[in-house]
Amino acid sequence: MSIIARNITKTFGAYTALNDVSLDVPEGKLVALLGPSGSGKTTLLRIIAGLEFSDPGSGRIDFHGTDVTDIPAGKRGVGFVFQHYALFRHMTVAQNIAFGLTVQPRRERQSAEQIQARVKELLKLIQLDDLGARYPTQLSGGQRQRVALARALAVQPKVLLLDEPFGALDARVRKDLRRWLRQFQREIGITTVFVTHDQEEALELADQVVVMNNAKIEQVGTPQEVYDQPASPFVIEFLGNVNRFAALGHPLPGAGPDVIYVRPHDVDIQRHYEGEHGVRVRVQHVFSAGNYGRVALVRLDNGDTIDAELSRVRLKELGLAAGDEAHVVFRHIRLFPAGAFVERDVAADDATPAVVDAGRDI
Amino acid sequence: MASAVSSLSRSSGSAVRPLATRDATWVRYTLTAVALGFLALFLLLPLVAVFAEALRRGLGAYITALKDPDGLHALKLTLITAALAVPANLVFGVAAAWCIAKFTFPGKSVLITLIDLPFAVSPVISGLIYVLIFGAQGWYGQYLNAEAPWFPALQAWLIEQDFKIIFAVPGIVLATVFVTFPFVARELIPLMQQQGNDEEYAAITLGANGWQTFWNVTLPNIKWGLFYGVILCNARAMGEFGAVSVVSGHIRGETNTLPLHVEILYNEYQFVGAFAAASVLALLALVTLVLKSLVEWAHARRTA
Numbered sequence: 001m002s003i004i005a006r007n008i009t010k011t012f013g014a015y016t017a018l019n020d021v022s023l024d025v026p027e028g029k030l031v032a033l034l035g036p037s038g039s040g041k042t043t044l045l046r047i048i049a050g051l052e053f054s055d056p057g058s059g060r061i062d063f064h065g066t067d068v069t070d071i072p073a074g075k076r077g078v079g080f081v082f083q084h085y086a087l088f089r090h091m092t093v094a095q096n097i098a099f100g101l102t103v104q105p106r107r108e109r110q111s112a113e114q115i116q117a118r119v120k121e122l123l124k125l126i127q128l129d130d131l132g133a134r135y136p137t138q139l140s141g142g143q144r145q146r147v148a149l150a151r152a153l154a155v156q157p158k159v160l161l162l163d164e165p166f167g168a169l170d171a172r173v174r175k176d177l178r179r180w181l182r183q184f185q186r187e188i189g190i191t192t193v194f195v196t197h198d199q200e201e202a203l204e205l206a207d208q209v210v211v212m213n214n215a216k217i218e219q220v221g222t223p224q225e226v227y228d229q230p231a232s233p234f235v236i237e238f239l240g241n242v243n244r245f246a247a248l249g250h251p252l253p254g255a256g257p258d259v260i261y262v263r264p265h266d267v268d269i270q271r272h273y274e275g276e277h278g279v280r281v282r283v284q285h286v287f288s289a290g291n292y293g294r295v296a297l298v299r300l301d302n303g304d305t306i307d308a309e310l311s312r313v314r315l316k317e318l319g320l321a322a323g324d325e326a327h328v329v330f331r332h333i334r335l336f337p338a339g340a341f342v343e344r345d346v347a348a349d350d351a352t353p354a355v356v357d358a359g360r361d362i
Numbered sequence: 363m364a365s366a367v368s369s370l371s372r373s374s375g376s377a378v379r380p381l382a383t384r385d386a387t388w389v390r391y392t393l394t395a396v397a398l399g400f401l402a403l404f405l406l407l408p409l410v411a412v413f414a415e416a417l418r419r420g421l422g423a424y425i426t427a428l429k430d431p432d433g434l435h436a437l438k439l440t441l442i443t444a445a446l447a448v449p450a451n452l453v454f455g456v457a458a459a460w461c462i463a464k465f466t467f468p469g470k471s472v473l474i475t476l477i478d479l480p481f482a483v484s485p486v487i488s489g490l491i492y493v494l495i496f497g498a499q500g501w502y503g504q505y506l507n508a509e510a511p512w513f514p515a516l517q518a519w520l521i522e523q524d525f526k527i528i529f530a531v532p533g534i535v536l537a538t539v540f541v542t543f544p545f546v547a548r549e550l551i552p553l554m555q556q557q558g559n560d561e562e563y564a565a566i567t568l569g570a571n572g573w574q575t576f577w578n579v580t581l582p583n584i585k586w587g588l589f590y591g592v593i594l595c596n597a598r599a600m601g602e603f604g605a606v607s608v609v610s611g612h613i614r615g616e617t618n619t620l621p622l623h624v625e626i627l628y629n630e631y632q633f634v635g636a637f638a639a640a641s642v643l644a645l646l647a648l649v650t651l652v653l654k655s656l657v658e659w660a661h662a663r664r665t666a
Contacts, residue, residue, distance in 0.1 A: 051563050073567045080567040086560035090582040100568035103578070148564075155568055 001064045001077075001158040001191045002027045003048060008059035010043055010052065017043040018054070019215040025193055025208075027064070030185050032202035033195045035212035036238065041195045042163055044212070048193065049161050050076045063159065076159075079152030079190075083164040085144045087136040093147050094119050094132035100155035122150040125184075142173040149181075153190075160185075162194035166201060178205055199239045203227060211235050233336045236261045243267065243306050259336050266332040267308035269295060269318060273327035281306060283324045288315060295320060297328060412644050416637035427638035435615045436623035437642060439531070443606075443619060444599040447538040451595050455546025456588065460580070462547075463554030464562065477547050480540055488540050489608025496527035496536070529611030534619065537605035542598045549591030550584055557583055586661040593657065597650040601643065 003025040010018040018040045025031050033041040046052040048061060050073030061069050068076050087096050101115045110118070123129050126146040136144055145165060152160065165181070166174040182205050185192050196202050202209045203223040211218045211226055211234075219231040230236035237244070243262045270278070281297040284305070293315030297306040306328060310318075320326065384390075417424050427433070458477060462470060480488065496502040511517040519525075527533045561583065565575040581588075603621040610617040612626060620643050627636035 049567060051567070073563075074569040074571070078567060080564065082560045082564060084560060086564040088561055088564075088579055088582075090585075099565065099570070099578070103565070103568065103570040103574045151564075151568070 002062075003159060003191060003193070004062040005044070005048060006060045006062075008044065008047055008054045008061075010040075010047060010054050010058075016215050018047070020058075021212075021215070021217055023210060023217065023220070025191060027191055028189045029207045030182065030192045030194070030205060031208045031210060032206035033193060033210050033212060034197070034199060034202040034238075035218075036197060039212040040215045041197075041210075041212045045161050045163055045193060045195050048159075049073055049078050049080050051080070077155075077157050079149075079155065079157035079160045081145070081148045081152050081160070081162040081165055083167050085136070085148045085168075087144055087148055087151070089136055091135075092132065093128065093134050093136070093139070094123070096136065096147055097122050097132075097151045097154050099151060118154060122154055125153075126150045140173070141169045142177050145169065145177060158191070160190050160192040162192065164195055164197070166196070166198075174201075181205070203239070211238065213238070230334065233259060233261070236334060236336075241307060241309075245304055261334045261336070262306075262330045263332070264294070264307045264309040265292075266330055267297075267306060267310075268329045268331055269297070269308055269310065269320070270327045270329065271318060273329065275329070277329055278327035279329075281326055281328050283320050283322055283326060285322055286315070286320055288312065297326075300325070409644060412637055412640050415633060416641045418637075419634050423634050424638050424641075427632075427635040428642070430635060432615045432618065433620075433623055433635065433639050433642075436618045436620045436639065439534070439618065440600050440620040442531070443535050443538050444596055446535045447542055447599045448592060448596050450539050451542055451546050452588070452592055454543065455550060455591060455595075456584075458547045459550035459554055459584075460576075462551055464559055474551075477544050480543050485537075485541050485602065485604030486608055489537050489605035492533060492537055492540070492605075492609050493528055496533060498528070500528075502527055528609050529613065529617060531617065533609035534606050534617065537609045538599050538602050541602050541605050542595045545595035545598060546588065546591035549587050549594070553584055553587040554580075586657065589657045590654065593650055593654045597647060600646055600650075 003023075005021065005023040008018050008021045008023075009016070021040070021044060023044070033044060035041045043052060047054050047059075050068070050071065054069075059069070060067060063076065073080075088099065091099070097119045098115050101110055101118065104110075119132065120129075123132055126149065128143060128146060128150075131139065131143065136147065139147065145168075149162075149165075166177055169177065178201060194205070203226075206223060208220065209223055209226045210220050213234050219226050219235050221229070226235060227239055230239065236242055241264050243264065245260045245262075246258075269281075280300040282300060284296040284298050287294040287296075293310050293312050295308045295310070295315070297308060298304070299306060308328065318326075416427075458473065461467070462474060462477075494500045505511055506517060506521060508517070525532075527536070561579050562575050565579045570578065601621060602619075603625075606619055607622055607625075610619065610622055612618060612622055614623075614626070618626065620639055624636050624639045624643070627633075627639060
């Protein structure tokens with residue numbers, strides 16, 4: 001079941017939550033709506049679900065070619081999972097999961113035995129076979145979220161929508177549940193959209209990432225596309241750490257100085273450098289704990305700070321200490337004309353060391 | 363070694379170290395004594411006095427006073443009033459709380475203020491308002507006397523039935539409903555606001571209609587708050603004096619509720635009768651308190 005949203009605008013009084021947003025979700029894909037809070041991502045998800053409606057006269061939602069814009073949430077065939085689970089607190093886990101089946105009109109309702117069998121099947125699917133008689137308050141956060149998922153799936157929705165599904169969980173559980181969800185989604189192949197503000201989560205989980213900011217979609221692409229070819233300064237800054245410099249000289253006509261972005265892992269540090277692209281730096285601090293080494297550097301020519309990430313092996317080889325002088329070479333840069341958010345990929349070939357210098361267009 | 367440790371702890375234990383979260387002993391005992399003394403003086407003593415006065419001429423006189431037909435009628439009327447006013451406010455309260463907590467609409471703050479109005483207005487004033495509206499000289503009286511009324515059939519029927527509102531049971535019920543309106547709504551609004559709408563939204567996405575959502579999701583979640591509000595509402599409905607006093611007309615054996623009956627007997631120097639009736643009211647209040655504690659206890663056990 002594919003989802004198409006066209007020209008969705010939503011305002012709350014004077015506040016614009018979505019400004020003429022259009023989105024295509026291909027069938028069977030796992031799509032992440034990624035953005036900071038207030039970017040409109042949850043509103044878009046709720047409009048897709050039918051819990052909110054776009055401004056009168058604007059927008060259209062299609063499910064698999066059928067217009068569902070005016071169809072209420074209960075009839076759209078969506079499974080919705082809330083950030084804080086929204087489990088019915090006075091019902092047991094089994095009753096929660098069965099809810100969607102028991103409220104169906106009598107003619108369409110399955111028999112009590114069939115419902116029970118379905119609940120059992122779902123409990124097995126979420127690996128909580130023995131906890132059907134428990135109440136939600138007796139479960140851990142991760143278990144509750146899985147129950148919420150099973151409850152949404154019980155009615156066999158055509159689309160699964162998750163609002164910050166891992167937001168309220170601690171880091172470890174989040175990681176496990178994330179992996180579980182991805183595998184699970186691949187297995188049943190249900191079209192899934194989830195909202196998150198965690199870029200790592202979106203990049204790890206999704207087939208397609210939709211980066212949102214300020215009521216608009218900034219970029220849509222695979223995790224690799226949005227990470228390696230960010231369409232705007234916002235995207236590159238939101239997706240992971242990045243060094244930001246004003247380019248020296250070379251302003252475009254009518255614009256301020258260009259802005260250059262370099263990912264910390266694209267900063268190569270060398271003790272001795274003979275080439276022409278090196279930048280002289282002083283080491284400010286070395287962080288050697290963690291999965292990789294991080295070094296804080298200061299450019300000697302203009303005092304800009306540079307963060308570099310490198311493998312711990314490489315860090316050991318270099319033997320850097322605070323106060324040392326060294327050279328850095330940027331392996332890969334991106335340049336955006338400041339102020340004018342125009343996409344312009346100027347990155348050099350990954351393999352070739354490149355440096356940004358006054359007046360150079362690379 | 364062990365003995366050294368224990369002797370050490372013993373020596374340091376002799377000097378009581380105050381905990382950061384605990385006041386000095388004398389402060390605690392003084393505060394407790396003041397609170398208990400106040401409660402005893404202003405709450406317990408009057409309660410005891412009611413029963414003591416009622417039993418002053420012995421148990422026989424007390425029982426005779428209780429069997430007084432006017433008193434029994436007053437008790438009956440009090441129970442009828444509560445039985446009508448409480449369900450009415452149960453429905454109104456749930457409806458008001460539901461729309462205030464779950465929806466945004468223009469005029470919401472006005473509605474919230476209106477709900478509090480009966481708490482803010484003196485009960486005597488609210489009774490007077492009903493007299494002005496429904497009394498013989500009020501709008502209702504004008505309607506009955508009108509030459510060309512709206513709905514003439516209704517006017518004819520009302521005259522035929524001799525349907526009176528003021529100085530009759532309907533007025534008493536109306537005044538009681540007005541005075542006890544805030545109890546259920548006030549109890550539910552914060553509870554429902556705190557619970558939010560997510561569970562209702564979840565039910566809706568699962569295909570439940572509005573009615574199913576209300577019965578299966580909203581109502582069970584507010585159950586305990588609702589019990590509590592109803593109990594408080596009931597207590598006030600049975601004890602209301604001011605507003606009812608204005609609209610009832612104090613007709614013995616007809617429009618006297620228990621609180622009014624107590625006043626009449628007392629003013630006639632029938633102290634045993636007055637206090638006997640008062641003791642019945644006090645007993646009803648005690649039953650309410652026990653029920654309230656039971657509800658709180660059961661709720662605490664359910665959520666533990």
